[in-house]
Amino acid sequence: MVQLFQVVTVPEAWAKLWPHVEGVSGAIQRIPLVEALGRVLAQDVISPTDVPGFARSTVDGYAVKAKDTFGASESLPALITVTGEVLMGKAADKMLAPGEGVRISTGGMLPPGSDAAVMIEYTEELDSTTVTVLRPVAPGENVIQAGEDVRTGELVLPKGWQLRPQDLGVLAGVGVAEVRVAAQPKVGIISTGDEIIRPDQVPLPGQVRDINSYTLYGLVQECGGVGKLYRIIPDCFDELRQQVEEALAENDLVVISGGSSVGTRDATARVMEALGEPGVLIHGVSVRPGKPTILGMIGKKPVVGLPGHPVSAMVIFDLFIKPMLWHFQGLRRGKPEAAVRARVSCNVASGPGREDHVRVCLEDRMGKLWAVPVLGKAGLITTMVRADGIFRIPLDKEGVMEGEYVNVRLF
Amino acid sequence: MVQLFQVVTVPEAWAKLWPHVEGVSGAIQRIPLVEALGRVLAQDVISPTDVPGFARSTVDGYAVKAKDTFGASESLPALITVTGEVLMGKAADKMLAPGEGVRISTGGMLPPGSDAAVMIEYTEELDSTTVTVLRPVAPGENVIQAGEDVRTGELVLPKGWQLRPQDLGVLAGVGVAEVRVAAQPKVGIISTGDEIIRPDQVPLPGQVRDINSYTLYGLVQECGGVGKLYRIIPDCFDELRQQVEEALAENDLVVISGGSSVGTRDATARVMEALGEPGVLIHGVSVRPGKPTILGMIGKKPVVGLPGHPVSAMVIFDLFIKPMLWHFQGLRRGKPEAAVRARVSCNVASGPGREDHVRVCLEDRMGKLWAVPVLGKAGLITTMVRADGIFRIPLDKEGVMEGEYVNVRLF
Numbered sequence: 001m002v003q004l005f006q007v008v009t010v011p012e013a014w015a016k017l018w019p020h021v022e023g024v025s026g027a028i029q030r031i032p033l034v035e036a037l038g039r040v041l042a043q044d045v046i047s048p049t050d051v052p053g054f055a056r057s058t059v060d061g062y063a064v065k066a067k068d069t070f071g072a073s074e075s076l077p078a079l080i081t082v083t084g085e086v087l088m089g090k091a092a093d094k095m096l097a098p099g100e101g102v103r104i105s106t107g108g109m110l111p112p113g114s115d116a117a118v119m120i121e122y123t124e125e126l127d128s129t130t131v132t133v134l135r136p137v138a139p140g141e142n143v144i145q146a147g148e149d150v151r152t153g154e155l156v157l158p159k160g161w162q163l164r165p166q167d168l169g170v171l172a173g174v175g176v177a178e179v180r181v182a183a184q185p186k187v188g189i190i191s192t193g194d195e196i197i198r199p200d201q202v203p204l205p206g207q208v209r210d211i212n213s214y215t216l217y218g219l220v221q222e223c224g225g226v227g228k229l230y231r232i233i234p235d236c237f238d239e240l241r242q243q244v245e246e247a248l249a250e251n252d253l254v255v256i257s258g259g260s261s262v263g264t265r266d267a268t269a270r271v272m273e274a275l276g277e278p279g280v281l282i283h284g285v286s287v288r289p290g291k292p293t294i295l296g297m298i299g300k301k302p303v304v305g306l307p308g309h310p311v312s313a314m315v316i317f318d319l320f321i322k323p324m325l326w327h328f329q330g331l332r333r334g335k336p337e338a339a340v341r342a343r344v345s346c347n348v349a350s351g352p353g354r355e356d357h358v359r360v361c362l363e364d365r366m367g368k369l370w371a372v373p374v375l376g377k378a379g380l381i382t383t384m385v386r387a388d389g390i391f392r393i394p395l396d397k398e399g400v401m402e403g404e405y406v407n408v409r410l411f
Numbered sequence: 412m413v414q415l416f417q418v419v420t421v422p423e424a425w426a427k428l429w430p431h432v433e434g435v436s437g438a439i440q441r442i443p444l445v446e447a448l449g450r451v452l453a454q455d456v457i458s459p460t461d462v463p464g465f466a467r468s469t470v471d472g473y474a475v476k477a478k479d480t481f482g483a484s485e486s487l488p489a490l491i492t493v494t495g496e497v498l499m500g501k502a503a504d505k506m507l508a509p510g511e512g513v514r515i516s517t518g519g520m521l522p523p524g525s526d527a528a529v530m531i532e533y534t535e536e537l538d539s540t541t542v543t544v545l546r547p548v549a550p551g552e553n554v555i556q557a558g559e560d561v562r563t564g565e566l567v568l569p570k571g572w573q574l575r576p577q578d579l580g581v582l583a584g585v586g587v588a589e590v591r592v593a594a595q596p597k598v599g600i601i602s603t604g605d606e607i608i609r610p611d612q613v614p615l616p617g618q619v620r621d622i623n624s625y626t627l628y629g630l631v632q633e634c635g636g637v638g639k640l641y642r643i644i645p646d647c648f649d650e651l652r653q654q655v656e657e658a659l660a661e662n663d664l665v666v667i668s669g670g671s672s673v674g675t676r677d678a679t680a681r682v683m684e685a686l687g688e689p690g691v692l693i694h695g696v697s698v699r700p701g702k703p704t705i706l707g708m709i710g711k712k713p714v715v716g717l718p719g720h721p722v723s724a725m726v727i728f729d730l731f732i733k734p735m736l737w738h739f740q741g742l743r744r745g746k747p748e749a750a751v752r753a754r755v756s757c758n759v760a761s762g763p764g765r766e767d768h769v770r771v772c773l774e775d776r777m778g779k780l781w782a783v784p785v786l787g788k789a790g791l792i793t794t795m796v797r798a799d800g801i802f803r804i805p806l807d808k809e810g811v812m813e814g815e816y817v818n819v820r821l822f
Contacts, residue, residue, distance in 0.1 A: 033610065034640065037629040052619050058720075058790055060673050088646065088672045089606035091616035105672035107606055107719060109617040149791045157796070164822055165629030166795035169721055172625035173792055177611040195500035195518055199444065200588040205502035206520040208463050214583035218448040218576030229445065235499065261499045261516035262471050308518060309469075310580055336799075336821035338747040379469055380560045381584055384577040385568070388747075410747035411575055 007284035009395055010319055010355055013295060016281050017320070020297045026252060026328040027183035033171055036163050038224060039181035040329040045156040047174040050147035055110040059142045062101040062123060062131060063092070063114040066139040077124070077132035086111060101131065110143060117142035150174055160332030162224075182329035185225040187321075188247030189213050192233040192240055192267065193259020193308065211381050212257040212306065212313045219317050223325040225253075235263035241271045244303065248275070252328060253302045255321065256294075260308020260379075265292060268305035272296040275303075286354040289378035290316040311378040315357045315390075338410040339389070342371040344400050350393040359387035360408055371408050387411075418695035420806055421730055421766055424706060427692050428731070431708045437663060437739040438594035444582055447574050449635060450592035451740040456567040458585040461558035466521040470553045473512040473534060473542060474503070474525040477550040488535070488543035497522060512542065521554060528553035561585055571743030573635075593740035596636040598732075599658030600624050602643040603651055603678065604670015604719065609643060622792050623668040623717065623724045630728050634736040636664075646674035652682045655714065659686070663739060664713045666732065667705075671719020671790075676703055679716035683707040686714075697765040700789035701726040722789040726768045726801075749821040750800070753782040755811050761804040770798035771819055782819050798822075 008016070028042040057063060064080055072078035085103035086092040096102065096113030104110070104117055116137040123131045149170075150156055156174055157167055163181075171179060191213045199209050213229055220227040230247055233240045240256070247254045256268045273279045275298045282295040289312035294305030302324055306313040326334065342362055350356040360371035371391060376383035389408040393400055400406060419427070439453040468474060475491055483489035496514035497503040507513065507524030515521070515528055527548040534542045560581075561567060567585055568578055574592075582590060602624045610620050624640055631638040641658055644651045651667070658665045667679045684690045686709045693706040700723035705716030713735055717724040737745065753773055761767040771782035782802060787794035800819040804811055811817060 033625060034628050034638075037632050049614075053614050054616055056619075056790070058788055087617075088604065088670065088674060089617050093616075105674065107604070107619070107671040144788060144790050148788075149793050156793075163629075165626045165633065166721070166725065166792060166822075168629045169622040169626030170792045170796050172610040173620050173622040175610050175613070175620060177609075193499065193518070198588075199583040199586050202586070203460075203464050205465055205504075206498075206500050208467075208518070209584050209586060211580040211584040214444060215576045215580030217445050218574075218579045221448050222576065227445075259499065260518045263499060263516060310577070314577065336749040338749040377469055377555060377559075379467070379555050381577060381580045382560050382567075385581050411577075 007286050007291065008282055009286050009353060011395070013282045013285050013320070017295055020278065020281070021302060021324055021327060024300045024328060025330060026185050028180055029183045030178050030180050033168055033177055033179055036168060036179045036181055037165065039163055040224065040331050041157055041159050041161045041163065042180045042182050042330065044159050045171065045174070045176060047150045047152055047154050047156050049174055050152050051150040051173045052144060052146060054146050056144045057104045057106060057108050057110060057117040057142060058144055059117050059119045060105050061118045061120040061142070063096070063104045063110045063117050064101040064133070064137070065096060065098060065114060066116040066137050066141065068099055069118060069133045069136040072133045072136045074134045077134050080131050080133055082129050082131055115139045115143070158332070160330050162331060162334040185253060185325050185328045186251040187220045187225045187227050187325070188230060188251035188254040189216050189227050190230045190233060190243050190247055190254065190256050191258035192235065192256055193261060193264045194234045195261070196232050196258045198232065210258055211310050212308070215310060215314060215381070216255055216257055216317065219314070219322070220325070223322050224329055225325045232258065235259065235261065235267050237267050237270055240267050241274055244271050245275060248298055248301055248303070251301070253304070253321070253324060255304050255306055257306045257313060258308065264308065265294070265305065269294050272298070272303050272305065285316070287315065287319065288354055288356045290319070290357070295320060309378040310381040311359070311384055314384060340369060340408050340410060341405050342369040342408050343403050344406055345370045345372040346402050347399060348373055348393065349399040350397060352398055353395060355395050356393040357390050358393065359383050359390050361386065362388045362408065371406055418697050418702065419693055420697050420764060422806070424693045424696050424731070428706055431689065431692070432713065432735055432738065435711045435739060436741060437596050439591055440594045441589050441591050444579055444588055444590055447579060447590045447592060448576065450574055451635065451742050452568055452570055452572045452574065453591040453593050453741065455570050456582065456585070456587060458561045458563055458565050458567050460585055461563050462561040462584045463555060463557060465557050467555045468515045468517060468519050468521060468528040468553060469555055470528050470530045471516050472529045472531040472553070474507070474515045474521045474528050475512040475544070475548070476507060476509060476525060477527040477548050477552065479510055480529060480544045480547040483544045483547045485545045488545050491542050491544055493540050493542055526550045526554070569743070571741050573742060573745040596664060596736050596739045597662040598631045598636050598638050598736070599641060599662035599665040600627050600638050601641045601654050601658055601665065601667045602669035603646065603667055604672060604675045605645045606672070607643050607669045621669055622721050623719070626721060626725060626792070627666055627668055627728065630725070630733070631736070634733050635740055636736045643669065646670065646672065646678050648678050648681055651678050652685055655682050655686060659709055659712055659714070662712070664715070664732070664735060666715050666717055668717045668724060669719060675719065676705070676716065680705050683709070683714050683716065696727070698726065698730065699765055699767045701730070701768070706731060720789040721792040722770070722795055725795060751780060751819050751821060752816050753780040753819050754814050755817055756781045756783040757813050758810060759784055759804065760810040761808060763809055764806060766806050767804040768801050769804065770794050770801050772797065773799045773819065782817055
């Protein structure tokens with residue numbers, strides 16, 4: 001028989017879960033740079049090279065010795081002898097003598113002996129080999145030095161970094177055409193419940209279409225994972241056991257989702273107990289909505305029995321599954337979350353020892369942002385569709401008062 | 412010859428560009444629901460059905476007539492005759508008589524004649540056919556009514572809505588297994604410049620690896636588009652013309668990127684003029700960084716000659732290409748952006764008639780958030796890697812003062 005579990009708080013649940021999850025890490029793979037957006041680096045990237053490899057001009061004009069321009073002005077310009085032109089993409093190897101300059105374009109290589117670039121706007125061509133310089137430049141002015149962007153041996157990006165567009169750019173710049181990243185965690189999504197049917201089926205009285213599997217599939221994708229939808233299983237121990245076993249073999253984490261009935265919950269817990277150690281770790285979490293949650297592990301793979309109500313399932317995903325999926329990927333620095341501070345439009349009660357997640361719409365009232373709680377049961381997915389975000393009332397608070405500031409996570 | 416253009420402000424640039432872009436919209440495609448995360452709905456979705464299709468219990472307990480429990484208390488409980496059980500997924504069609512109740516699980520269908528559900532916690536079983544109810548329930552209590560989540564004929568989600576996980580859920584719930592969405596805009600990315608080489612090549616003196624194409628590829632992906640990288644073209648009119656022509660045939664928008672030299676800029680503008688009407692619309696935008704931008708259209712397809720400096724290219728992408736890509740997809744309500752208000756740590760000057768985009772790192776100083784400008788030239792991609800975000804100094808401001816609040820877009 002399934003042992004009896006006590007409802008625990010979210011921190012208590014994590015305290016029980018973490019020792020089993022901490023040592024689990026996902027696979028690593030090598031992928032082309034262009035496929036790497038949003039992926040998490042599996043190793044430090046150290047630059048094997050200086051970027052740029054040479055001093056470059058940041059302007060169109062003339063590469064010069066800065067000291068040849070010192071004191072130059074419109075009334076007393078400096079004279080520079082133009083000895084040639086730097087071709088883009090070519091080495092500028094002719095040493096500049098005092099009083100000499102060469103034509104250069106933005107991005108061109110500064111020739112040896114030059115240490116600054118004069119903008120063409122501040123020069124006048126006297127004849128084909130002489131220009132006047134109307135303003136002085138300092139050494140290094142209008143120049144990107146060799147290694148100024150990235151130095152050889154420098155840490156370009158650390159392990160655990162989620163790659164953004166500019167990160168792809170810098171990796172390309174240091175010559176990383178393939179990148180070692182965490183594999184995308186695979187998540188098996190099993191829908192269960194005698195009343196649940198597929199979206200393409202027509203419900204008979206008593207039946208409802210599967211909502212949660214599709215929401216979960218999207219949530220998994222947002223956390224860098226890849227979902228796999230399995231078929232819908234009735235409230236039957238043997239069928240569910242067989243399906244969970246198959247899903248465990250094919251995935252890094254298995255979510256059992258769908259129905260909300262006693263039968264579904266019983267079958268889920270019994271299957272988790274039957275399939276291996278440590279089995280069920282947590283049965284019931286004091287979070288609203290989301291209480292009837294079952295968390296367990298089969299070996300190194302978490303199995304989560306999600307509550308049947310769509311809002312509860314989303315809250316529990318956010319509290320437990322999302323952190324696990326990022327942990328498997330070794331994430332240390334990810335995308336910033338969209339969030340705003342807003343004042344709550346009415347009193348919202350919570351209970352001591354329980355955390356509440358409150359769906360809200362945002363309203364601008366005379367320039368101030370207000371979070372207006374969305375009324376509606378946790379069984380209604382449309383409350384999450386209508387809401388602009390969600391805020392949390394932590395364990396130790398018994399509610400928030402009208403006008404109090406809260407942090408609303410936007411979606 | 413290429414006509415001479417005046418540098419214009421960002422609003423002026425949009426005023427010139429918009430009439431050419433306004434009428435352009437991308438293709439529409441039908442895709443499976445599970446592939447639709449982040450995509451933009453191409454039509455209003457009206458529900459063909461009620462969700463749920465019947466009144467459901469939100470608790471485990473008994474479906475009853477509420478009035479049979481009125482006045483019930485622990486000292487004077489109501490007596491209910493249990494006539495059976497609602498099976499999950501089955502029609503509950505036996506009419507409830509006064510004084511009767513049936514066992515029901517969360518999600519079960521309320522039988523005709525019942526209008527509420529009593530939680531099992533507030534009942535006691537007297538014998539196999541009788542329970543006492545210790546608390547009254549109101550009509551509708553612990554029940555989700557038929558159509559309470561979605562009503563037949565209701566607008567579930569509007570055209571132009573970017574799909575989130577919960578939106579996939581509600582679409583599944585109303586039976587939408589395939590969804591009509593905007594096709595992903597195709598963006599051809601052409602790198603040009605005599606000094607530019609591929610990331611997998613080893614630079615000789617004067618050469619640098621292509622950074623911008625990879626950053627752009629990621630930015631396009633973030634805007635729901637699909638990038639295609641073409642080969643690197645030298646500063647040669649004929650080769651560039653041929654490549655842009657090919658890219659125009661295969662894409663909805665073409666970006667010419669890479670080099671920063673005069674030669675690259677000239678070739679880009681000349682190619683845009685040569686390929687068709689209206690050709691170059693804007694040559695130079697008063698934004699820092701990002702001034703040497705070329706915006707044009709060949710027929711209904713925008714062609715953008717981006718500045719060569721990586722930071723400039725990103726700023727211009729954000730100001731012009733991103734809005735175009737979302738416009739092609741018909742986006743009206745997208746993902747919220749991550750942003751924070753922070754105080755600027757030092758005076759930052761701007762010029763009148765120019766907008767500035769300032770890279771910053773965020774620092775928490777005694778509980779207050781400060782935006783610390785990242786020093787470094789626009790040619791350094793690492794300034795965008797190190798920065799936490801960017802803020803804008805609009806046209807009409809000549810700078811921001813130390814301590815002033817700004818809105819930092821996070822990345």
